[in-house]
Amino acid sequence: MLPLDVAPLQGDAASAARWLLGALLVRVLEDGTVLSGRIVETEAYDQHDPASHTYRGRTKRNAAMFGPAGRAYVYLSYGMHWCLNVTAGQSGFGAGVLLRGLEPLEGVSVMESLRGGARGRLLTNGPGKLAQALAVTDALYGHDLTLPPLQLFGGGRVPQRDTVTTTRIGLSRGAEAPLRFFIRDSPWVSRKAPLLN
DNA sequence: GATAAGATTAACT
DNA sequence: GTTAATCTTATCC
Numbered sequence A: 001m002l003p004l005d006v007a008p009l010q011g012d013a014a015s016a017a018r019w020l021l022g023a024l025l026v027r028v029l030e031d032g033t034v035l036s037g038r039i040v041e042t043e044a045y046d047q048h049d050p051a052s053h054t055y056r057g058r059t060k061r062n063a064a065m066f067g068p069a070g071r072a073y074v075y076l077s078y079g080m081h082w083c084l085n086v087t088a089g090q091s092g093f094g095a096g097v098l099l100r101g102l103e104p105l106e107g108v109s110v111m112e113s114l115r116g117g118a119r120g121r122l123l124t125n126g127p128g129k130l131a132q133a134l135a136v137t138d139a140l141y142g143h144d145l146t147l148p149p150l151q152l153f154g155g156g157r158v159p160q161r162d163t164v165t166t167t168r169i170g171l172s173r174g175a176e177a178p179l180r181f182f183i184r185d186s187p188w189v190s191r192k193a194p195l196l197n
Numbered sequence B: 001g002a003t004a005a006g007a008t009t010a011a012c013t
Numbered sequence C: 001g002t003t004a005a006t007c008t009t010a011t012c013c
Helices: A013-020 A108-114 A127-133
Strands: A024-028 A034-046 A072-077 A081-087 A095-104 A150-153 A163-166 A180-183
Touching (some): A013 A034, A013 A095, A013 A180, A034 A127, A072 A127, A081 A127, A095 A127, A095 A180, A108 A127
Antiparallel strands (some): A024 A150, A034 A095, A034 A180, A081 A095, A163 A180
């Protein structure tokens, strides 16, 4: 697998989100256990978007998204679930890509354990599930995703005909924007939004 | 200082 | 399909 090229993440968030489909995400736990998977579902957010955490400017929480591309932006959702984003765009512009679905590859049994016994498509078909399966918390906030223990490889290899674009999930504002992307027919995609194409 | 809402999930009817 | 769990952040006193 090729090392991560951050250049494709430095453009707009939607392009970054499409490019991340098919990329390999590798997590190395403290005991050396390797967990990995292929990104199959993403959503794009930027500071012009009312649904984005960066819409109202830089804060302590969203600071990572205003930094360089290719870092981890981790936030706590609904007081319970950590969610992992890849920062995008140029420094000074608040943008990122939420990782919503992962096809598990290595360390599946350890992921199942981290997920409290969930298996199959239920293992990683959602942003909170994905982060829990890879033991991602705010301890990795701002982490450079070109380096262990959480690292991206590849990207930009999925033909557009194999992807689907829809509206994003769980939003009350900006809900109409077609900024969710996933790999067609992947079982590890959450299926709650109407298809646009 | 108080309160409402939220880029979710799992359990339940 | 509906709802509880759980807590940070944003927004308004």
